[in-house]
Amino acid sequence: MALRSQPDAHRAVAFCRTVITPEAQQAAVRVLRDGWVTMGRESLAFEAELASWLGAAHAVAVSSCTAAIQMSLMALGLPAGSPVLTPTLTFCGAVEAIVHAGLLPVLVDADEQTLGVSPEGIARAARGGAAAMVVQHMAGYPLDTGQLAAAAGISTERVVEDAAHGLGAAIGGAAIGSASRAACFSFYATKNLPIGEGGAVTSTDPDLVARLQRLRLHGMSSDAWRRYDVAEGWRYGVHELGLKANFTDLQAAIGRAQLRELSAWQARRAEIAARYDTALARIPGIELPPRPLRAVHAWHLYVIRIHPELGVSRDETIRYLASAGIATSVHFIPVHHHAVFRRLLGPEACSNLKTADLVFPGLVSLPLYPSLSDHEVDRVCQALEDLGAQRPHTTSTGSTRGTARP
Numbered sequence: 372m373a374l375r376s377q378p379d380a381h382r383a384v385a386f387c388r389t390v391i392t393p394e395a396q397q398a399a400v401r402v403l404r405d406g407w408v409t410m411g412r413e414s415l416a417f418e419a420e421l422a423s424w425l426g427a428a429h430a431v432a433v434s435s436c437t438a439a440i441q442m443s444l445m446a447l448g449l450p451a452g453s454p455v456l457t458p459t460l461t462f463c464g465a466v467e468a469i470v471h472a473g474l475l476p477v478l479v480d481a482d483e484q485t486l487g488v489s490p491e492g493i494a495r496a497a498r499g500g501a502a503a504m505v506v507q508h509m510a511g512y513p514l515d516t517g518q519l520a521a522a523a524g525i526s527t528e529r530v531v532e533d534a535a536h537g538l539g540a541a542i543g544g545a546a547i548g549s550a551s552r553a554a555c556f557s558f559y560a561t562k563n564l565p566i567g568e569g570g571a572v573t574s575t576d577p578d579l580v581a582r583l584q585r586l587r588l589h590g591m592s593s594d595a596w597r598r599y600d601v602a603e604g605w606r607y608g609v610h611e612l613g614l615k616a617n618f619t620d621l622q623a624a625i626g627r628a629q630l631r632e633l634s635a636w637q638a639r640r641a642e643i644a645a646r647y648d649t650a651l652a653r654i655p656g657i658e659l660p661p662r663p664l665r666a667v668h669a670w671h672l673y674v675i676r677i678h679p680e681l682g683v684s685r686d687e688t689i690r691y692l693a694s695a696g697i698a699t700s701v702h703f704i705p706v707h708h709h710a711v712f713r714r715l716l717g718p719e720a721c722s723n724l725k726t727a728d729l730v731f732p733g734l735v736s737l738p739l740y741p742s743l744s745d746h747e748v749d750r751v752c753q754a755l756e757d758l759g760a761q762r763p764h765t766t767s768t769g770s771t772r773g774t775a776r777p
């Protein structure tokens with residue numbers, strides 16, 4: 372049976388709207404007119420400004436977060452096939468990056484509360500050995516990488532952070548990416564700092580920085596692209612096999628202008644999350660995302676969990692919201708549900724990921740982006756309330772709400 376919402380007179384609420392500010396558009400045109408459109412001075416300025424926004428020592432801008440993860444892992448110099456822990460409740464690209472770095476992904480079950488990983492889950496997965504680990508700050512909820520590295524029995528030098536959701540998050544008073552050996556960010560169209568495409572690694576380690584600067588451009592000596600010296604600009608060395616994963620000045624120009632809005636955008640994201648919290652708390656069967664104690668959430672996503680008390684399934688919820696003109700998404704289909712990873716890793720490595728299997732069927736990501744209006748947030752909440760009211764359901768204990776480890 373398909374539930375239908377009341378016909379809706381309003382405009383559709385998109386899951387995401389990418390805003391490229393007028394200043395960013397003008398900056399892009401300036402770079403196009405200038406003619407140096409690939410990586411150059413503008414990219415250096417973006418790296419410096421991103422590092423400064425985060426309080427990081429260095430930033431290396433690259434083509435994507437996926438490439439950033441792959442190169443950060445390659446730079447560890449691990450033997451081929453070394454086991455690398457990764458959440459199973461993550462984006463497939465982050466696990467593909469491990470494989471493309473010549474390493475073996477070892478899937479870690481989800482933590483039921485944070486939807487990230489827990490020290491217990493990490494310790495269990497590390498029993499078979501772990502050489503390194505990818506930590507993902509799911510939805511923007513920051514995880515303590517030191518605690519997770521200890522649970523895995525590895526040094527924090529062997530942690531690569533997938534901070535695609537973590538830009539703007541902080542833990543222990545430090546921004547995610549400000550104190551890490553390798554934190555990887557994404558500037559994909561939907562992310563907190565949208566450029567369209569792009570990524571970056573922030574690092575405290577100058578050696579890793581030099582290595583990433585080579586790896587992103589064919590392994591060529593790091594300043595090969597700075598061909599300012601007319602007589603010597605042609606000379607370069609190739610020291611190792613790299614990727615074609617450099618940034619461009621066009622992206623940098625957009626990114627520099629967008630970065631100036633980021634603090635305000637983060638504040639708006641937090642405001643929207645608080646508005647959802649207030650309105651949705653009274654709907655039985657909807658579990659709100661947890662809030663970290665003594666830490667700053669980046670609010671990249673607002674992920675709710677649908678429980679039986681709502682009276683309708685997650686899939687029905689998504690269809691109902693769609694019929695009300697509200698687009699949603701699901702983050703993520705667990706990696707071990709995808710055919711390619713089942714084939715690659717085998718049935719054993721894809722079993723016993725019970726919490727991910729348990730939570731996945733209830734996950735829904737609601738619209739959350741700075742240009743979402745209060746009115747639109749209220750429409751989403753009203754639709755969820757109407758949906759809950761349409762179905763007969765037993766009285767429930769009310770929505771549970773996470774409080775969390777720091």
Ligand SMILES: *Cc1c(COP(=O)(O)O)cnc(C)c1O
Binds near residue numbers: 436
């Ligand atoms: C978006 C995303 C990525 C990939 O970012 P790209 O810049 O598109 O490569 C990696 N991990 C997570 C968790 C993501 O959400």
